[in-house]
Ligand code: ADP
């Protein structure tokens with residue numbers, strides 16, 4: 069497996085006693101209350117309530133909730149240590165047998181306070197480890213990631229086929245990114261009648277493993293060719309999901325077009341173009357969740373609203389103290405996984421320019437060790453002007469969005485991006501590359517600043533434009549107010565998923581009627 073996202077927030081509270089308890093019979097809920105209300109299983113490897121490495125965790129916590137008024141949405145996530153030891157009771161409701169090298173598991177059910185039901189795939193040896201979902205404490209991929217996440221996909225298929233004993237059977241499965249992408253394939257091989265949707269949050273992470281693992285993963289030989297899972301001599305989980313899902317979505321319209329080109333298709337553009345021809349690929353933009361309210365966010369030092377900036381200043385003062393920054397100058401923020409995708413090297417190259425122009429930079433993030441070290445070194449070289457926190461916690465991240473004037477996001481590619489929308493909502497103007505979701509959510513010179521070429525000259529020019537605006541308070545105020553109104557909440561952006569689900573289920577019913 070290729071290296072994946074950086075390790076998760078270290079802030080979750082871990083009580084000493086796990087709260088697994090043996091099966092009490094779950095309420096029988098085979099039928100939805102309303103005919104239009106469909107049963108949907110949302111399969112994901114991150115869930116921000118319990119464990120998050122980046123935007124996938126945020127989306128997994130927000131999108132199913134936003135769809136809950138229309139559908140009976142339930143999650144399936146692996147039982148990582150942080151999940152099992154979260155303090156929330158887990159009731160055992162299902163048993164899954166071993167298949168090839170995929171070990172037997174239990175299914176636990178967690179009922180969250182707001183009514184969301186989360187199925188937890190339990191296997192101590194597979195999932196209960198320190199470190200992030202994808203890598204160990206040293207940042208190395210778990211060697212058995214192919215087993216861990218194939219097991220997740222197979223569990224989804226077993227639930228969809230009614231073979232998990234949990235007395236609830238989804239009518240549609242929504243798999244997310246490569247860790248869940250084997251679900252549509254296992255469903256097809258088990259002839260599950262439910263359609264599967266795959267959402268690609270990031271095409272660059274594909275879940276590759278050695279072709280010789282096929283039999284361990286119970287992948288039929290007939291599926292191992294180039295028309296199936298084979299990707300340049302390896303097995304690709306993401307390719308499996310794309311090939312077998314009835315529909316593929318990605319998280320912005322622009323990225324949906326970009327991934328069909330050789331430049332951004334990561335070798336899968338041909339298959340994705342075929343999906344376009346079959347009307348099976350679409351871009352549905354992410355929204356943000358309701359917790360992003362500058363007036364009332366409990367993480368903030370003080371709330372604020374457009375035109376009333378005293379609260380914003382209180383957050384700036386907090387950031388100054390936290391990162392040992394001088395009090396003067398526009399504050400640029402970096403809130404990011406420190407990985408190649410995010411153009412961190414470009415920010416390293418432009419940082420001296422920002423400091424020379426009187427700016428300050430505050431950084432919170434973690435990721436690739438070399439980029440972490442380079443960022444930390446940058447901070448050491450500019451005491452008072454650049455403050456760097458390697459690590460991640462939600463409160464400080466939110467305070468940095470709120471306390472900064474600008475957010476630096478020079479991503480080389482960006483499927484959607486949530487950080488720029490969080491920054492906009494908190495009146496920090498994003499300076500970003502014109503790519504993917506950044507291009508779709510930022511209006512250049514109106515709600516942020518965009519630049520085209522992934523080079524430091526173009527980036528520097530955009531920063532200079534931002535600094536000019538900073539010198540003109542009335543312009544700055546107008547842009548801030550515009551930015552704060554720009555991002556859409558999930559409730560305003562969830563309808564395309566609803567329409568897609570209804571369409572796919574309509575097709576299934578039409579096929580059944582013809583038989
Ligand atoms: P991506 O998913 O590619 O990291 P997004 O902009 O969609 O980018 O989402 C970023 C989300 O992850 C934001 O909520 C941000 O605050 C958070 N975040 C940024 N860096 C980290 C990190 N190192 N660990 C956990 N969460 C992070």
Ligand code: GLC
Pocket residue numbers: 122123124127269270319354482483484485486505
């Ligand atoms: C991925 C992408 C990011 C997107 C997020 C949630 O991690 O890198 O652009 O916003 O998923 O969909």
